[in-house]
Amino acid sequence: MKIAFTTKGTGWETMMDPRFGRTEYILVYDEENESFNDFDNRDTTNEAHGAGPRTAQKLFELNPDILITGNGPGGNAARVLEQAGIEIFTGAREMTVKQAFEAYKAAKLEQFNNS
């Protein structure tokens, strides 16, 4: 299972970024080989509009099974993520990536539903 996180940096101890479209990094944790892949998303700062769909497009390419984030994606990004078949869990704010992962495992995050 591949799990994506919206984060402020890299590694287990970095803080989650509650924003989706303008998240600073995307971390993808691969449970099978217990490894991280990280993607710098900070160039979305320059986007006046459309940061959401753009970040969602990146996730589409990274193709994780699950996304763990804070506030949840907006309407446009949600359409893309739905197309990608990624399950979304929200509410991971003000916690480290490790804490967010544990909260997800303990079923303490909310499943995001676009409809």
Place this chain on the structure above:
Amino acid sequence: MDIAIASGKGGTGKTTLATNLASYLAEKDKVVLVDLDVEEPNSGLFINGEIVHEMDKFKMIPVWNKDCSLCGLCQEVCNYNAVLHLGVHIMVFSELCHSCYACSELCPDSALPMKPKKMGRLKHLQHGKLSFVESRLEIGQEQAVPLISQTKKYINENFYQEIIRIYDSPPGTSCPVIEAVKDVDYVILVTEPTPFGLHDLKLTVEMIRKLDKRYGVVINRFGIGDEGVSTYCREENIAVLAKIPNRRAIAELYSRGELVYKHFNDVKEQLDLIIRSFDQLVVGESV
């Protein structure tokens, strides 16, 4: 002559000035008042007229016809993230689209033909010598600029440039207001004499200077706040065209959709000052 009424800060009195100035001028001459604040047009609340013309306005957006090799060039050329290549799908976000045609024109498979999508509605009213045109953006539409641009086109096609055409502009300093003011002969910046008003006035002055427009300031609600705006205008050599007094009765008239100058002579005198500065503008141009 084209005159835009703008402000950085919202709620400083653009609509009050635009509707009063246009109606006052129309007592003698033909005038066009255009509400370009298409996200929330409200000049129309003050104008009772007969509808001359009404029409839907459309913007062109690409629609994917699925007959494509999925090369992804469309996503690459889109500056607005409005077209995304997602595996075996191309997804178009029409609200983000700026109708630049790049994806459509460059698509090697012609798989993204441009089709019209309704973005708003234009209304044209007549009241005596005053013509009034407003456009209203459809709910859910994010792009004000294409509708503003089409409204300006309607004005140019339907009214001579010799008459005074007044444009009530959107607030702020971003794309919509730039589209509204970029082709006019003169910009009136309405502000209030408060630190907040001054802060946003400075931003607007910077914008207008970049556009290289002639402009002057009208201070509304004169009497409140502080000396900041007056001092700034003096130091920067900016003409203060008029000062409209702060008065509760003016706000009450506005809230009832009534024109202020009909009730207050001192307001009418301030409008006369503004109109006189237009006359100088015309003389200045002919020299």
